[in-house]
Amino acid sequence: MASHNSYTPSAPAIPESYEPEDYRYPQRHGTSPPTTSLYGQQRPRPHPVPSHVYGGYSSFQPGTHTDVIRSFQAVDRDGSGYIEEKELQQALSSQYQRFSLRTIRLLMFLFKNPSDPLRIGPREFAALWSCLGEWRAIFQKFDKDRSGKIDMLELRDAFYSLGCVIPSSVLQVLISKYDDGSGRSIELNFDSFIECGMIIKGLTEKFKEKDTRRTGSATFTYDSFMSVVIPFLLAYD
Amino acid sequence: MASHNSYTPSAPAIPESYEPEDYRYPQRHGTSPPTTSLYGQQRPRPHPVPSHVYGGYSSFQPGTHTDVIRSFQAVDRDGSGYIEEKELQQALSSQYQRFSLRTIRLLMFLFKNPSDPLRIGPREFAALWSCLGEWRAIFQKFDKDRSGKIDMLELRDAFYSLGCVIPSSVLQVLISKYDDGSGRSIELNFDSFIECGMIIKGLTEKFKEKDTRRTGSATFTYDSFMSVVIPFLLAYD
Numbered sequence: 095m096a097s098h099n100s101y102t103p104s105a106p107a108i109p110e111s112y113e114p115e116d117y118r119y120p121q122r123h124g125t126s127p128p129t130t131s132l133y134g135q136q137r138p139r140p141h142p143v144p145s146h147v148y149g150g151y152s153s154f155q156p157g158t159h160t161d162v163i164r165s166f167q168a169v170d171r172d173g174s175g176y177i178e179e180k181e182l183q184q185a186l187s188s189q190y191q192r193f194s195l196r197t198i199r200l201l202m203f204l205f206k207n208p209s210d211p212l213r214i215g216p217r218e219f220a221a222l223w224s225c226l227g228e229w230r231a232i233f234q235k236f237d238k239d240r241s242g243k244i245d246m247l248e249l250r251d252a253f254y255s256l257g258c259v260i261p262s263s264v265l266q267v268l269i270s271k272y273d274d275g276s277g278r279s280i281e282l283n284f285d286s287f288i289e290c291g292m293i294i295k296g297l298t299e300k301f302k303e304k305d306t307r308r309t310g311s312a313t314f315t316y317d318s319f320m321s322v323v324i325p326f327l328l329a330y331d
Numbered sequence: 332m333a334s335h336n337s338y339t340p341s342a343p344a345i346p347e348s349y350e351p352e353d354y355r356y357p358q359r360h361g362t363s364p365p366t367t368s369l370y371g372q373q374r375p376r377p378h379p380v381p382s383h384v385y386g387g388y389s390s391f392q393p394g395t396h397t398d399v400i401r402s403f404q405a406v407d408r409d410g411s412g413y414i415e416e417k418e419l420q421q422a423l424s425s426q427y428q429r430f431s432l433r434t435i436r437l438l439m440f441l442f443k444n445p446s447d448p449l450r451i452g453p454r455e456f457a458a459l460w461s462c463l464g465e466w467r468a469i470f471q472k473f474d475k476d477r478s479g480k481i482d483m484l485e486l487r488d489a490f491y492s493l494g495c496v497i498p499s500s501v502l503q504v505l506i507s508k509y510d511d512g513s514g515r516s517i518e519l520n521f522d523s524f525i526e527c528g529m530i531i532k533g534l535t536e537k538f539k540e541k542d543t544r545r546t547g548s549a550t551f552t553y554d555s556f557m558s559v560v561i562p563f564l565l566a567y568d
Contacts, residue, residue, distance in 0.1 A: 211507070259553075260557075261553065261554035261557050261558060263554060263557075263558040264554075264557045264558055264561050267558070267561055267562050267565060268561075268565075270448070271565045293561065293564055293565075294557070294561075297556070297557060297560055297561070298553075298557075301551075301553055301556050301557075305553070310552055310553050311550055311551065311552050311553075312550065312551055312553075312556065313548055313549065313550045313551075314538075314548065314549055314550075314551065315547055315548050316496075316498065316535075316538055316542070316547050316548075316549075317498035317500060317501075319534070319538050319549065320497075320498050320500075320501045320531070320534060320535075320538075321498060321500040321501055321504070323534055323560050323563070324501050324504055324505075324530065324531075324534070325504050326560070326564055327530055327563055327564060328504060328505075328508045328530075
């Protein structure tokens with residue numbers, strides 16, 4: 095199996111929550127400090143499927159839920175074992191919703207296998223599916239009126255529960271992005287929530303890689319700064 | 332006049348080229364070290380137009396070329412003094428070409444007046460026009476066979492002539508972005524050149540703001556890192 099990059103849940107590099115002392119989020123609403131990894135955890139799944147269902151180079155792991163395998167198979171019509179962005183969009187819509195291609199491209203970027211960045215294989219798909227499930231649970235927890243939307247403060251609380259402290263300056267940028275000028279309070283649907291979440295979490299993990307002593311500051315060379323940021327910018331293409 | 336952010340040519344903050352000692356680009360092809368600001372320089376324009384042509388809060392400066400004013404007026408049909416993204420796309424197409432909306436949004440992000448980020452006024456438009464003119468001259472200089480495209484090594488040389496050293500890791504990311512898998516050499520048209528250029532230059536200037544001693548390294552707090560990068564990511568929306 096080819097190596098995974100640090101964004102996939104199976105990557106061991108950054109499993110803990112991010113809480114530099116200087117940027118610790120104040121306890122609010124009685125929530126506990128974050129304890130989970132943002133990209134989800136590998137848990138035993140019900141309805142295990144025999145490992146021979148998918149063989150070869152990049153197969154589903156034993157124990158993968160049948161829904162995951164069926165969703166993948168439904169769009170991988172040529173049985174190649176890989177799906178592309180529009181197929182991923184279709185596969186996820188069976189369980190979640192129809193994500194924008196923008197969000198789909200970001201998910202592919204974050205969950206891709208570096209050796210094959212334009213397609214998603216079974217293991218990447220299962221990891222992505224699992225992650226989305228955990229994020230949906232978070233989203234639903236904060237969508238108290240079941241409107242399918244959460245406001246920006248709830249977004250901040252949701253991220254905190256995931257171990258991620260959104261700086262107020264970033265919250266302002268997000269608010270201005272989603273402000274349609276109508277004067278109504280700004281709310282995010284699940285698609286936008288995932289888009290925001292993947293950007294924030296992906297960048298947070300890249301920052302953590304440089305903040306090895308967990309001081310809340312990180313030093314980048316020019317090369318490393320550009321090399322970290324530009325792939326995110328180009329991920330949408 | 333409202334204050335401009337650091338991306339506009341009139342901003343005095345970062346007028347010089349970026350050449351930290353550790354990351355100096357080796358001299359190639361006999362090119363001289365970079366001497367110009369990437370976002371262009373305010374130069375006297377021929378065909379000055381009386382300053383009363385546009386009055387009020389955000390007018391064209393005296394000496395603005397008539398082509399600039401006419402292009403702006405042609406799309407600002409309600410005479411509001413501001414244009415939006417599709418109008419900007421149309422206005423630039425008269426002099427340059429039809430840029431993708433993706434590039435247009437990036438240009439708006441980089442040249443916007445912070446107090447009115449969704450529209451472009453006369454001064455921002457003139458600055459953007461002037462900058463594109465200088466970038467086109469660079470592009471044409473490196474497009475030696477006048478094909479309307481330059482390859483990735485020419486892109487690197489073009490950026491060097493603009494004072495910007497593209498790390499090889501970033502060049503690899505760009506190559507992978509524009510690689511269509513056909514095996515042909517990768518080439519950029521002017522639209523993609525401007526998109527790449529604005530991303531690289533915008534991020535370089537942000538890095539320079541933190542690298543005050545020009546050592547080639549910069550320390551970011553978590554907040555400052557996220558606050559620098561996320562607006563770029565959201566600029567395309």
